Each structure stands twice: as structure tokens, then as C-alpha cells.
Amino acid sequence: MTNGGGADQWREEMRLAIDTRTHTTPQVAPIDALDGAAIRADFPVLNQEPRPGKRRLAFLDSAASSQKPRVVIDALTTYYAQHNANIHRGVYDLSEIATQRYEESRKAIARFINAGSARECVFVRNTTEAINLVANSWGRANIKAGDLIVFTTMEHHSNIVPWQLIAEERGARLGHVRVTPDGRLDLEHLAELLAEEPKLVAFTHVSNSLGTVNPVREMVSLAHAAGAVTVVDAAQSVPHMAVNVQDLDCDFLAFSGHKMLGPMGAGVLYGKKRLLDAMPPFLGGGSMIRKVTLDRTTWADVPAKFEAGTPAVADAIVLNVAADYLSTLGMDRVWRHERELVDYALDRIREVPGLVVIGPQDTHERSGVLSFAFDEIHPHDVAAIVNEDNVAVRAGHHCTQPLMAALGVPATTRASFYLYNDEEDVERLVESLHRVVEIFR
Ligand code: PLP
Numbered sequence: 001m002t003n004g005g006g007a008d009q010w011r012e013e014m015r016l017a018i019d020t021r022t023h024t025t026p027q028v029a030p031i032d033a034l035d036g037a038a039i040r041a042d043f044p045v046l047n048q049e050p051r052p053g054k055r056r057l058a059f060l061d062s063a064a065s066s067q068k069p070r071v072v073i074d075a076l077t078t079y080y081a082q083h084n085a086n087i088h089r090g091v092y093d094l095s096e097i098a099t100q101r102y103e104e105s106r107k108a109i110a111r112f113i114n115a116g117s118a119r120e121c122v123f124v125r126n127t128t129e130a131i132n133l134v135a136n137s138w139g140r141a142n143i144k145a146g147d148l149i150v151f152t153t154m155e156h157h158s159n160i161v162p163w164q165l166i167a168e169e170r171g172a173r174l175g176h177v178r179v180t181p182d183g184r185l186d187l188e189h190l191a192e193l194l195a196e197e198p199k200l201v202a203f204t205h206v207s208n209s210l211g212t213v214n215p216v217r218e219m220v221s222l223a224h225a226a227g228a229v230t231v232v233d234a235a236q237s238v239p240h241m242a243v244n245v246q247d248l249d250c251d252f253l254a255f256s257g258h259k260m261l262g263p264m265g266a267g268v269l270y271g272k273k274r275l276l277d278a279m280p281p282f283l284g285g286g287s288m289i290r291k292v293t294l295d296r297t298t299w300a301d302v303p304a305k306f307e308a309g310t311p312a313v314a315d316a317i318v319l320n321v322a323a324d325y326l327s328t329l330g331m332d333r334v335w336r337h338e339r340e341l342v343d344y345a346l347d348r349i350r351e352v353p354g355l356v357v358i359g360p361q362d363t364h365e366r367s368g369v370l371s372f373a374f375d376e377i378h379p380h381d382v383a384a385i386v387n388e389d390n391v392a393v394r395a396g397h398h399c400t401q402p403l404m405a406a407l408g409v410p411a412t413t414r415a416s417f418y419l420y421n422d423e424e425d426v427e428r429l430v431e432s433l434h435r436v437v438e439i440f441r
Contacts, residue, residue: 034329034337036422042069043420050390058391058428063208063236063369063398063416065258068322072261075321079314087313088287088304102313105320106303112323113253114244115270122269122276122303123316127235128158130254130269131202133306134231135162137279138252139200142229145171148198150228152177152185153406154207154214157399159233163202177203179406183210183359190219194226201228205237209398209412210359211342211369213237220250229275235259240338240367240418242331245270257315262322265315269306276302283308326419334419338368341417345370345426352433358412368417371398377440379413385439386432393429 040046045067050056059067085094087102103118110118124130139162143149149163153176167174175193178186185203194201201223205216216237220230232253237243239260245253252275256267271279281288281299285308290298299305326334343363349355349372358371373379379395386393394414397404404410415429 032333033340034333034419036337036341036420037424039329040420040422042071043067044070044073046420054390055428056390058389058421058425060391060393060415060417060421060425060429062239062259062418062421063414064394065264066239066261066418067420068261068263069325071325072263072318072322075318076263076314079317084314086310098313098317101317102311105317108320108323109268112327113238113268113270114246116246117273119302120245120270120273120276122271122306123311124254124267124269124306125265125312126256126258126267127156127233127254130252130267131159131231131233132162133269133282134252134254134271135166137282137306138229138275139163139166139170141278141280143167143170143172143199147172148175148193148196149173149200149202150175150177150190150193150198151202152190152204153179154183154185154210154212154400154403155202155204156208156233156235157401158235159202159204159231160402163200172199176402179403181407182361183207183212183403183407184365185212185214185219187215187219190222194222194228197226198223198228200231201226202231202233204233204235205243206234206240206367206369207359207400207403208236208369209400209403209414210371211366211416212360213365213367216250217248220248224249236367236369239326240331241335251275257319257322260319260322261325262319263312263315265312266319268319271302273302276306279306281305281308285309287311329419337419338417339363341421341423341426342366342368342370344423345415345417345429348426348430349433352430353437355433355437358407358409368421369414370416371412371414373409373412374437374440377436379411381440382413382433382436385436386429389428389432389435391425391428391432 085098087099106121107118110121149167149172178189180186206213223230229251232250234253234255238255251272253270258264288300288305288308290300354374355372360366383393383395396411
């Protein structure tokens with residue numbers, strides 16, 4: 001980068017360089033249905049030469065973490081190669097531009113989930129940290145001995161453990177919404193628990209183990225009518241469908257960038273500003289203060305109040321690139337693509353002898369997550385054998401041990417689909433599962 005035209009020109013050049021690098025549109029034709037194979041071309045990991053004798057990777061573990069498109073990888077490299085600086089501190093150009101990009105990313109993420117203001121979006125590391133922030137900050141300020149905290153049996157451990165910790169500390173009670181045998185929330189049980197006027201209700205939008213899509217708007221409205229604050233775990237929804245926090249009317253909503261094509265290291269806590277304003281800080285240190293004396297400190301306004309220390313600047317900036325990639329394709333198309341794939345997968349997978357699909361059987365109530373089990377074959381064996389065919393799935397309890405216990409299954413094998421998957425991936429999985437059955441026969 002030259003400085004021949006003076007500082008202003010240099011700054012403008014740099015801004016343009018970042019703009020063009022971070023806003024490349026995906027190389028996908030603007031057709032109605034998504035073409036998984038065409039999208040896959042944007043994802044270097046998925047286009048690596050397979051080992052000799054192997055077919056291409058069929059990656060079916062995006063619920064754990066998604067792959068990253070070239071624009072995201074390039075934007076990270078560009079940031080570190082050309083624009084790296086700490087933010088909110090320096091008065092030099094590099095730092096000012098990094099700060100500007102960080103705050104622009106926040107605005108873009110706010111638009112992505114339709115938050116009323118960027119101030120309602122706190123950058124955190126991931127969903128886990130977001131929920132811990134609410135439990136530690138809102139929880140400590142509001143939960144008293146005897147209060148009831150409700151979550152569901154379907155939750156990921158990151159939406160269970162923080163509530164257990166705060167309940168133990170405060171002497172509060174816990175209530176757990178039951179699940180039905182086919183893996184849906186028992187909404188009558190929710191209503192019973194709401195009659196006890198809980199302080200807070202936390203629930204997942206989409207189950208990471210079963211793919212169940214919960215009726216979030218209705219649940220938020222019921223919880224509000226009972227006087228409770230609501231926390232939505234959107235780790236498995238924001239990456240896959242259009243999520244509109246104002247429409248859902250939830251008080252808090254958490255998601256992870258790494259599950260939505262973004263880098264590992266940046267996630268988001270959305271919170272209604274009125275609530276965030278009233279909450280004490282979670283972590284103390286640099287950046288979150290207004291004034292510090294040796295005896296006392298006052299806090300910065302939100303969201304800075306909750307962003308102590310040096311944040312994952314590059315990851316937060318590049319999260320915007322991932323969101324932009326998804327928005328350009330259209331979240332409704334992404335969602336439709338996954339639903340069509342899981343529909344096809346549900347049809348085809350039932351051909352496999354002895355295989356039982358766990359969770360809702362109706363595609364209208366599930367996302368692109370498909371869990372299954374065999375009576376006699378351990379899920380880890382299934383995952384290991386399909387891996388020999390270069391099909392990547394997950395096996396285990398998926399960080400939902402209470403859900404597995406409630407359904408009476410120790411573990412499942414889980415295939416999860418995303419925008420870069422196609423019918424060939426489903427066929428590869430089914431073919432490989434037939435081989436599993438052959439081996440164990
Ligand atoms: N909630 C759900 C529903 C998840 O699927 C996950 C991760 O799989 C998490 C929370 C935790 O996400 P992270 O590990 O990014 O904090």
C-alpha cells in the first residue's frame with residue numbers, strides 16, 4: 001500500500017480495499033433453488049483432492065461447525081496482512097479503520113437478525129459465552145432464593161449448565177419442560193411450569209440433536225404473559241433460517257459465528273437494550289469502563305460494557321462477510337434447500353434395514369439435522385465406518401445428555417445438512433449406511 005497521495009487518499013484506498021475484499025458476492029447464479037454443488041465450489045475444504053481411492057468429502061457435520069467459503073478465508077487473511085490493529089484505542093489510521101470495520105460489522109449483524117439497534121448486539125466468543133453472560137449478569141442481578149428458572153429437556157449443555165450454576169449460587173429452583181417421545185417440546189408442561197411464574201425461561205429455537213424446530217414466537221409470548229424473561233438459543237437457527245428478533249420479541253438470543261460460515265471466535269448475544277442497560281458487567285477490565293479510580297469504576301454504555309479486554313477483532317469483522325454471503329443467497333432459500341435435502345434424506349434413509357430416525361418424523365417440524373440409531377450397532381461404529389467412505393457425520397450425545405436420557409437412547413449418529421450439501425451427499429450417506437449394515441450382519 002503506497003502513501004503517495006497523502007493520508008486521506010491512503011485511508012480511502014484502504015477502505016475501498018477492505019470493501020471489495022469483504023463484500024464479494026458468492027459465485028452462485030441467482031436461481032430460485034440453491035445448487036449445493038455450485039455453492040460447494042466456494043468452499044476450499046470441500047474441494048480438496050480426496051485420498052487415493054476415496055471419493056470427495058461428503059461433509060454432514062455442519063451442526064457442529066460449518067465450513068468457510070473462500071471470501072471468509074480471504075477476508076481473514078486480508079485483515080491480518082493489511083489491517084490488523086487493536087480497536088477503540090489508537091488514533092492512528094490502522095486502528096481507526098479496524099474500529100470502524102468492527103462497528104460496521106456489528107451494524108450488519110444487527111440487520112441480519114433485524115435487531116432494533118446495533119447496541120443490542122454484543123460480540124462474544126460463541127453461544128456458550130453469550131448464555132453465560134446472561135446467567136451471570138442478568139441472573140445475579142435478578143434471581144433470588146426460591147425463584148424458578150425454566151429450561152427444556154432438549155437443551156444443549158450450554159443452555160443448561162449456566163442456569164444450574166446460577167440456581168445453585170442463588171438457591172433458585174429449576175424446572176425442565178418435558179419432551180414428547182418423538183422429540184418435541186411438551187407445551188402443556190411448559191404451560192404448567194409458567195403457571196408457577198418463573199423468572200426466566202430459556203429454550204432452544206432448533207434442537208442440535210434432533211432438528212426439532214420449536215414454536216419460539218408462541219413460547220416467548222406465553223413466557224412474557226407469565227412475567228418471565230426469555231433466552232433463545234439460536235445456535236442452530238440463525239445460520240439456517242431468517243431470524244427476526246423483533247418479530248420473535250425474545251429478550252435475549254445467542255448464536256455462534258462459526259456455525260454460520262464465519263470464523264471460530266466470534267458469536268453474538270442479542271439483548272433488548274432496556275435489559276442490557278440495567279445489567280451489571282459480566283467481566284471487568286479494559287474497554288468496558290467509563291472511569292476508573294482506585295476505589296470505584298463506572299461502566300461504558302452497552303455494548304462496550306460487556307466487551308471487556310481485546311475482542312476477537314478479525315473474527316467479528318469477518319462474521320459480517322459470512323452473514324453477507326448468506327444474505328446474498330437469501331436465508332429463505334438456504335432454509336428451503338436444507339428442508340428439501342432432509343426430506344429426501346428421511347425418505348432414503350428409511351431404506352436402511354434396522355435404522356430408526358430419532359426426533360420428529362414430519363419434515364415441517366425439523367431442520368437439516370437428522371439423528372438416527374440402530375438397535376445393535378453403536379453410533380461411534382456407524383460414524384467410523386461411514387468415515388472410511390469419506391462421509392463425515394457425528395456420533396454421541398451431542399452435548400444433550402438429558403435429552404438422550406429422556407428419549408432412552410445413549411447416543412445417536414447425526415447427519416446435518418447445510419447450503420453446500422446436495423442429493424449426492426444424501427446418497428453417499430445411505431450407500432455407506434447399507435455397508436454398515438452388511439458389516440454387522
Ligand atoms: N446451543 C446449541 C443448540 C448448539 O448446537 C451448540 C453447539 O453445538 C451450542 C449451543 C454451543 O455452541 P458453541 O460451542 O459455539 O458455544
